[in-house]
Amino acid sequence: MDANLSFRSGLKDVLPTVFGYIGVGLALGIVANTSHLSVVAILLMSLIVYAGSAQFIIVSMLLTGSPISAIVLSTFLINSRMILMSLTIARYFKQDSFLQNIGLGSLLTDETFALSMNKLNLTHHRLRPTWLHAANIVAYLVWAAATVVGCLLGNLIQDPNQFGLDFAVVGMFIGLLYLQLITDRSKPFTTQLLVIGFVAVAMYVLMRFFPGNIALLLATLLGCGFGMVVSPK
Structure with a gap:
């Protein structure tokens, strides 16, 4: 990671974090398959909901026949932390248009937020929409693809935890925290x-x-x- 804030730099910077998306996305797809959700259903869920922990909850609640109102409320509570993250990062895009901010906020995740916080240590506390758009879009597409592949593989892998896929995001965040500690001199x-x-x-x-x-x-x-x-x- 360097101080470059171009679209290409965003693509490069986000690549190490997408391995976490692949691991957990595969696990979610496998769980969705065993819960009798179709590939189309899991793809639409990944593209529209786009929230790993919330999607696991949604799958389990659908399986138990929970009402839609309970699923919506649970999803909101699970993702309420994104309000804090969006407020934190929005101040770096005050000069950009409302539509730009909507686009950035819609695809912001825990991982791209943490990546942005690390990037700030190298750019004199500046961010550009092109850089964050690149990181967000790659993460978004990789997540959707991983959940679909996991769903297709669901009949072959009965227990995703035996491969340690459930630890993928935890390991990724440990790495991001380490980078934050060694690069933040403020x-x-x-x-x-x-x-x-x-x-x-x-x-x-x-x-x-x-x-x-x-x-x-x-x-x-x-x-x-x-x-x-x-x-x-």
């Missing part, structure tokens, strides 16, 4: 470790009282507040 290294530790502990405690995605949202908010308190003025 905050002391010890401060960053302190915030990470606080969020980890908060998440552990909150998971005892709230569902996973609600706990994640609350831990994120608490982490932001804690970071503001401990960061050097």
Whole structure:
């Protein structure tokens, strides 16, 4: 990764992260196949919903015959963290058109957000729509393709966890966090470790009282507040 913000640079920068999409996308496709969803159904879900954790929940809720209202509400709660991410990244595109921002926000994911945060450390805190569009589009297409392939392979692979596919995104985020730690010079290294530790502990405690995605949202908010308190003025 370098300071280049061209479309081609976006394509190159996002490539390491798409391996996580491939692993989890294959796993989702296999689960969808065993839940008797068609290839067309999983493709449309990936193109329209485009949210890994939410799609796993949708598949399981469809299998149990849950009402549409419950599925919609669950999907909203699971993806509510994207509100915080979109607000964070929107300030770097204030000079761009409303349509540009809609396009960027519609395809923003946890991974491309984290990638953008790492990119800021190399570009003097600047981003360009062309760079983020490239990263978003590649991630979007790879995710859709991976879920379709997984669905087609569903009859051959009964248990995707035996290949460690369920750990793909976790491993990817560990790598992105490491890159953030070694490239971000705006905050002391010890401060960053302190915030990470606080969020980890908060998440552990909150998971005892709230569902996973609600706990994640609350831990994120608490982490932001804690970071503001401990960061050097």
